[in-house]
Amino acid sequence: MDIWHIRGGNRLFGSCRVQGSKNASLPVLAASIVFPARSRIRNVPRLRDADAAVSILSHLGCSVGREENELYIDSGLVADADIPRELMAEMRSSVIFMGALLARCGEARLSLPGGCQLGKRPIDLHLSALRAMGAEISEEGSDIFCRAAKLHGAEIDLRFPSVGATENIMLAACAAEGRTTIHGAAREPEIVALQNYLSSLGAHISGAGSGRIVICGASARETTDYTVPSDRIVASTLACACAAAGGRIILSGVNYEHFLTVLHFLNEAGCDIIHFNDIVEISSSGVLRAPGSVITAPYPGFPTDAQPILMAALLRAQGTTQFTETIFENRYRHVSELRRLGADISVDGTQAVLRGVKELRGETLTAPDLRGGAAMVVAGLTARGETRVVDAGHIARGYESFDDRLCALGADVWIEHKGKGTYEDASQPDQPAAFQQARRV
Ligand code: UD1
Numbered sequence: 001m002d003i004w005h006i007r008g009g010n011r012l013f014g015s016c017r018v019q020g021s022k023n024a025s026l027p028v029l030a031a032s033i034v035f036p037a038r039s040r041i042r043n044v045p046r047l048r049d050a051d052a053a054v055s056i057l058s059h060l061g062c063s064v065g066r067e068e069n070e071l072y073i074d075s076g077l078v079a080d081a082d083i084p085r086e087l088m089a090e091m092r093s094s095v096i097f098m099g100a101l102l103a104r105c106g107e108a109r110l111s112l113p114g115g116c117q118l119g120k121r122p123i124d125l126h127l128s129a130l131r132a133m134g135a136e137i138s139e140e141g142s143d144i145f146c147r148a149a150k151l152h153g154a155e156i157d158l159r160f161p162s163v164g165a166t167e168n169i170m171l172a173a174c175a176a177e178g179r180t181t182i183h184g185a186a187r188e189p190e191i192v193a194l195q196n197y198l199s200s201l202g203a204h205i206s207g208a209g210s211g212r213i214v215i216c217g218a219s220a221r222e223t224t225d226y227t228v229p230s231d232r233i234v235a236s237t238l239a240c241a242c243a244a245a246g247g248r249i250i251l252s253g254v255n256y257e258h259f260l261t262v263l264h265f266l267n268e269a270g271c272d273i274i275h276f277n278d279i280v281e282i283s284s285s286g287v288l289r290a291p292g293s294v295i296t297a298p299y300p301g302f303p304t305d306a307q308p309i310l311m312a313a314l315l316r317a318q319g320t321t322q323f324t325e326t327i328f329e330n331r332y333r334h335v336s337e338l339r340r341l342g343a344d345i346s347v348d349g350t351q352a353v354l355r356g357v358k359e360l361r362g363e364t365l366t367a368p369d370l371r372g373g374a375a376m377v378v379a380g381l382t383a384r385g386e387t388r389v390v391d392a393g394h395i396a397r398g399y400e401s402f403d404d405r406l407c408a409l410g411a412d413v414w415i416e417h418k419g420k421g422t423y424e425d426a427s428q429p430d431q432p433a434a435f436q437q438a439r440r441v
Contacts, residue, residue, distance in 0.1 A: 013249065021190065088111045100172075159184070187300065236262040270285065360382055367391040
């Protein structure tokens with residue numbers, strides 16, 4: 001159990017290179033088994049969820065090596081199509097192994113995935129699309145059995161641009177006979193990242209970033225060297241932290257367009273934003289005004305993952321901000337905790353109304369989920385006195401060395417590690433032998 005201690009009041013100054021994207025890394029790690037290949041994957045953040053994906057790969061029979069933020073995966077042998085329940089429960093992205101295993105082994109035996117409790121999070125779109133491609137799928141309780149003697153291409157219409165369903169279809173379609181077209185596909189940058197990785201291994205795939213993705217099998221290659229793009233939600237979090245606390249920070253290694261909607265609201269709130277190539281600079285007096293109405297939507301709309309974090313940054317902004325959450329039905333779990341700091345927020349269904357207050361006072365809060373936990377850290381940076389965030393490992397699932405990064409920018413934060421369960425406890429030692437082979441890729 002980690003307990004974050006945040007002493008509010010410090011402004012943030014300096015520069016920070018933003019980590020690789022969690023939500024881009026995880027589908028790429030699952031995709032590494034689609035073809036028998038050796039992949040060097042750079043810029044993988046050191047996170048619990050990445051460790052969970054590595055555990056699944058190792059369980060399936062892959063050889064995985066790691067050196068800092070690089071992973072080497074040899075998927076020449078995939079000996080098992082079964083993922084134990086405890087590995088599936090570690091994270092949401094484990095569900096992407098369904099399409100990957102179907103593509104590689106023609107079968108997959110797994111169970112419903114874990115991840116943040118943001119709502120019902122069904123996988124009906126994943127299952128109906130895979131069935132349309134020829135998979136036979138049966139469900140027993142939380143267990144899922146998939147089999148496909150032969151996958152075939154299909155025209156798939158997604159009624160909602162689900163990120164996970166789009167990823168699963170892309171992976172399965174790499175092994176399907178004929179052409180698969182996804183209409184109404186998710187357009188998130190993570191989908192583009194997955195397309196780039198699959199293309200680097202010889203998949204014939206195009207259209208990612210638009211609502212129509214076409215996959216026509218593959219002429220598989222044996223090796224690839226791929227770099228994961230930066231994490232747009234971590235970039236958004238650091239930008240929101242600076243906006244709330246005041247100061248001037250430079251984020252490097254980022255793609256400005258990927259978190260443009262978040263920067264737009266920070267600009268409306270009174271921050272100065274400058275961008276050049278892969279650098280974004282945010283300056284804030286720390287005195288913000290409410291930017292109006294924030295509505296979450298699939299990309300390129302405002303990201304649901306940034307909703308709790310922007311809310312935390314605006315707790316002291318002058319005026320009223322209206323939030324509308326359209327993606328997940330249970331995404332205001334941070335609100336009751338933020339109120340304990342003195343925030344004035346009311347929630348009615350999908351709507352939350354935030355009225356800026358003059359002052360926040362430190363309190364002990366409990367992180368409900370990954371982004372909710374990050375929101376509490378951002379809020380704590382502007383509260384009087386000390387805020388403590390009791391975090392059951394949520395923040396470490398998405399933010400790499402977040403305490404060190406904030407401290408380097410001038411924040412007064414530290415983590416008390418109580419008992420087992422820290423990232424360091426959980427992480428496996430590097431595997432230099434496997435990594436040495438990687439150098440020959
Ligand atoms: C991914 C991200 C998550 C982000 C979300 C939306 C990862 C690991 N997680 O989650 O951080 O918040 O995209 O940008 O990449 N839905 C269905 N049926 C389905 C699938 C989804 O009804 O079969 C609904 C969900 O309940 C939800 C909405 O569609 O209301 C969006 O879900 P989806 O885009 O699939 O999100 P994830 O892939 O789970």
